[in-house]
Amino acid sequence: MTREALLEKVKEIIKPYVGDGEAFDNLTEASDLINDLKINSAHVVDIVLDIESEFDIMIDDDAINDMTTVASSIDLIQSKME
Amino acid sequence: MNKRVVITGMGVVAPNGVGVEDFNKSLKAGKSGIRFWEESKRLNFRCHVGGKPPVTREIIEEQLPPFIAKKITNNAVIYGCLAGLEAWRDAGLDTHPEKRDPDTGSVFGSGALSMDSYIDTKIYPIDQGEHKKLGTISIPETMASGASAFLNNTLAFGNRTMANSSACITGSEALALGFETVQSGMAKRMLCGSTEGDGRYIWSGFDAMRILCSVSNDEPEKASRPMNIKPMGFVPAGGAGALVIEDLDTALERGAKIYAEILSSHFNSGGQREGGSMTAPNSDAVQECISQCIDKSGIDIREIDLISGHLTSTKGDVIEVKNWSKTLGLPKEEFPYINTPKSMIGHCIGGAGSVELVACLLQMRDGYIHPNLNLGEIHPEISELVPAERIPTTRVDREISTVIKANFGFGDLNCVILLRKWK
Incomplete structure (x- = not known):
């Protein structure tokens, strides 16, 4: 899967959790999940669950801490899919 | 000195009407919302009829905040949020407040909020060793204050925000509790309401008690017959209602339309x-x-x-x-x-x-x-x-x-x- 395609899928997954509609419209790979997209930190766990089921991968608890931005989330998915 | 308390907004999700005007039309026309449910028959219930509000995907997407619309599966929470937000809009109040309002609170109760049909999708994984799949919304979807909590998330109450649970009086008790709060001057405005989901997990216990109507499975609309010579048991249903109440001065100051005064x-x-x-x-x-x-x-x-x-x-x-x-x-x-x-x-x-x-x-x-x-x-x-x-x-x-x-x-x-x- 191309990185562009992954980005689209990740955007779709995180959309319901984004607290600020404007921030979602301006989303880039550099966007920080909590600070830029105003996602409630508790919902990062839900995003992980949605990613696991969408891509059929397992993400361990330690790896969740590295998932701070859209880019790092895509990196993590790519590394698990290899 | 007690404050006078008035009702300035209402919202409802009922088996024969979703939204106040739809419900009003059905009440005026004497339209039943009771239907036959194949599932109840298949699971060997005695009573195969019940009332489930006809809430569509479109209604949910249109009226609820995106997160609730996309992620919540518990009907009690969905009905409660639909009714609560309708009441809020009806009262002419802001549904996207930036800040909490210390003068506004809520009493929003439920009967058995967590017993809605979402149990099989959320709770059963626990027994398969997969509780991690519950995610973070299983708690607000099971706690008695679940509907209250999601309404608070949207409307930012700053005063007392409670969820009562007192079986079949829950809804009127929610209004009574809100009434006392505003009457005594502790809050200027309260959202008062209650909700119940529907389906097999809630209805089964009543069916087992043999207090549901089991003689009208082929004529669902005739099952519920209060005051009839042969009362055959109640017909189970889901639904939610909500009222916005305010002290009279607050309502008059902002020019709110007033439906009624709560006398006592x-x-x-x-x-x-x-x-x-x-x-x-x-x-x-x-x-x-x-x-x-x-x-x-x-x-x-x-x-x-x-x-x-x-x-x-x-x-x-x-x-x-x-x-x-x-x-x-x-x-x-x-x-x-x-x-x-x-x-x-x-x-x-x-x-x-x-x-x-x-x-x-x-x-x-x-x-x-x-x-x-x-x-x-x-x-x-x-x-x-x-x-x-x-x-x-x-x-x-x-x-x-x-x-x-x-x-x-x-x-x-x-x-x-x-x-x-x-x-």
Whole structure:
């Protein structure tokens, strides 16, 4: 899967959790999940669950801490899919 | 000095109508929302009928915030949020507040919020060793204050924000609790309501108790027949209602439209003694509850235009009417009109009081008394006390100024509220 395609899928997954509609419209790979997209930190766990089921991968608890931005989330998915 | 308290907004999700105007149309037309449910039959229930609000995907997407719309599967939470937000919009209040409002709070209850049909998708994974799949919303979707919490997430209450749970009186008790809070000056505004989901997990326990109607599976719309000579058990249903209440000055200052004033409320318990039990009422306590409510209001009993009863279509209906008759102490020919929407929507359990309060307000607003469907032959012990024309089977168009609303619930609980149309 191309990185562009992954980005689209990740955007779709995180959309319901984004607290600020404007921030979602301006989303880039550099966007920080909590600070830029105003996602409630508790919902990062839900995003992980949605990613696991969408891509059929397992993400361990330690790896969740590295998932701070859209880019790092895509990196993590790519590394698990290899 | 007590504040006067008025109702300035309402919202409802009922089996025969989603949204206030849809519900109003059904009440006026005597339209039933009771349907046959294949699932209940397949699972060997005795009762195969029930009331599920026709909430569509479109309604959810259009009316709820995106997160709730996309992620919440618990019907009790969905119905509660739909009703609560409709009431808020109806009152002309901001549904996207930036800051919490310390003058505004909420009482939003539920009967068995976590028992909705979402159990199989969320709870069963636990037994498969997959509890991690629960994610973070399983807690707010199971806690009794779940609907309250999601409404708070949207509306940013800053005053007391509670979730009561008192079986079938939950809805009227929520209003009574909010009323006391505003009346005493502790808050200027409260959102009061209650909700109940629907489906097999909630209904099975009642079915096992043999208190649901099992003789009308082929004629669902005729199953609920309050005050009939042969009450065959109640029809289970889901639904939610919500009211915005404010102290009079606050409402007038912002030019809010006012539906009604809450004159008084009273709630008590029969203590499950002297005839009272988990399921049967202690009639002394019921009568005390009604008379205390009337006494507090200061009205003359003859001013009551309409009794909106609890009247579940069980043998409790006779006991209830006897209690009304004895407490009011009026000659038979002066007995007020009496009705209940349960003949059309069944028993919304924890949601019942709130849904039925919305029905009371609509009847006052538009000047009508909605019909009691399926009355057929009136129970003789009721006929003895109430003239047949006071239990209308077709709509009666007339001015309704004063309504007394009661709910009675499991655990021997009673709640009575007196409302007066705002003029």
